[in-house]
Amino acid sequence: MTAFPNSLPAPAHPDPRDAPVLRWGILGPGLIAGHFVAALMKHTGQQVTAVASRTAQRAADFADSYGIAQSYGSYEDLLADDTVDAVYIATPMSEHYAQTVMCVQAGKHALVEKSFMRTAAEAVEVRELARAGDVFVMEAMKTRYIPQVQVIDRLLADGVFGTVDSVVAQYGGVVPFQAGHRVFDPALGGGVLLDIGVYPLSFAYTVLGAFTSVKASGTLAASGVDDSASAVLTTESGARALVETTLRASTPIRASINGSLARVESGEPFHNPSPLSLISADGLRRLDWNDQRYPGRECLAFEASAMARYVADGLTESPVHGLDDSVAIMTLLDEMRRQVGARFTDEL
Template sequence: MSHELPVDDHDAPRMVLPAPRTPSLRDAPVLKWGVVAPGWIANYFVEALQKYTDQKVVAVGSRDAGRARAFADRFGIPSAYGSYAELVEDRDVDIVYIASPHSGHFEQAMQAIDAGRHVLVEKAFTRNAGEAEQLIEAARKRGVFLMEAMWTRFLPHIDVVRQVVASGLLGEVQTVIADHGLRVDPDPGHRHYAPELAGGALLDLGIYPVSFAWMVLGPFASVTAVGTKAFTGVDGQASIVVTGGSGAHGVLNTTVFARTPTTASVSGTRARLEIDGHFYGPAEVRLIGRDHELLDTFVPDLLDGGLCYQAAEAARCIGAGRLESDLMPLSETLSIMRVLDGVRRDLDVSFPGE
């Protein structure tokens, strides 16, 4: 959708939000999925696939065979394995979804790639850009599809945002504001506080506002960060200011010390977009004029099950013989991982074994 930008705003046509271009979830080719690490995010993923898509989950793998079997029984999954190696060698599996903590992504994704399986890897993609680069190179050599499971990128309301920004409806974008914070009780065993699991706010929560700002602003010309470490040495809070190539600013925050609004906004010279919390999940988008008047509102059809959209995108890409998604290209995943690496350097945070 495109909009002409008149010189005189008094002559402007009524400003409205476009409809999302998101394809039907059930039109995607049906793949057979294997799930690595049957934790809480894997639960949400499989629930969404079974409720809203025709995708088939045929196998689950865990280091604990009993845990894998319990997960398989809960969702009616035919095969359960007590190792990740067994899962990726299952020839009935087309694509593997990596749902483990960040510390396991590299090794488990590489196992799947080496076995010739397509791979969807939970965000953040890896612990660092070096690991990301190796996975991307391996997938391209093996000729398999690889994508970061940044589920936000594939949601209908985010397609509305993409269209509006591209159309110039907002005028010249000046400021992007986004945050993601949760209050996580201080517990050294909790994954958010565990260095050995690549814990901290940034990779688990902060990647959402960073990825959103990159999508709107394009590659960052500069990144400045301040932060506070948690008691285990991981990043507990980070505030990040970025600039896009046009000079527009992104003001981003993430924390495990407090629950924040988890909203986002994109402000231009003519209008702004506001996205309710949680902006990274299915959410309402409002178009607001310069005088703070509500011009239009988009409300998605589905307010749950948002993880299904990334699976449908992967299936469509694989069905078309493509090795990556235009909505979350591997070059962008790698660039964002480099930004996160730089923020961690600014905060003097590293993980064991890096």
């Protein structure tokens, strides 16, 4: 029996500034790419040397906004740039497969914004190509690298929870339907599951590992993509995950791990740096943790610095969220979409 700890462990990598430096190129100069670049500039020593878009002016405007030296009107031109070591792919999910393949073929390391691909089949192909090409490829699942999840990793490794019985995770918010918007467009890999539902699902998978049973239900937007989904996922041991995501209502953005000896409750939103509380099973002991130095999407600095460390160490996959993990999560997303009835354009 593991005793309740006297203090919480420290994150494995508390400072993203201590990572080796990569020279980054950006594919897709949109909102999330802007947050990524700003986080790197504020909290790391990473260098952003180039940006590319299908529209030269859009790339040039982005470069001007962030002081990036080079901009390109084609993705191929950026991948031919010798000043780029690694590429951050921040385009819609429909583009991830082709652009990651391009990066691997060009010998560029790739950090691919979540969800990794549209489907598990695409993820499997990318995994095999990346391994054959000996190129580092990683899903930009920021929750695997933020400080409080590093703390949770240590608690799990130390057996502090005892036997984990369940994980509960929610992420929802109201987004009115807009025809053609990327979240609602089946041609762009739209749907709530791939957009934000991947966060609670990934959190549950991180804690419990492989699931043997998935029971999902949800609703569809007018365009045919999923706009809400809930699921109970069960492991071989009988541990369960309850995950919920929606664009139809405002829900808590919280997660908890519930074990025989202790539980963890996150603050909001759990997918960004937020407080957490470790509470003993009898409710008499409690430890609180909080680190708000990297609020909101400033936490994107952690995934970039983690990747830089892995590349410097000669790795070709993340040791905490490798390509097998990304494939497993995409497989779960496929099954949840199937049960809900959601289809992409080429699946109809």
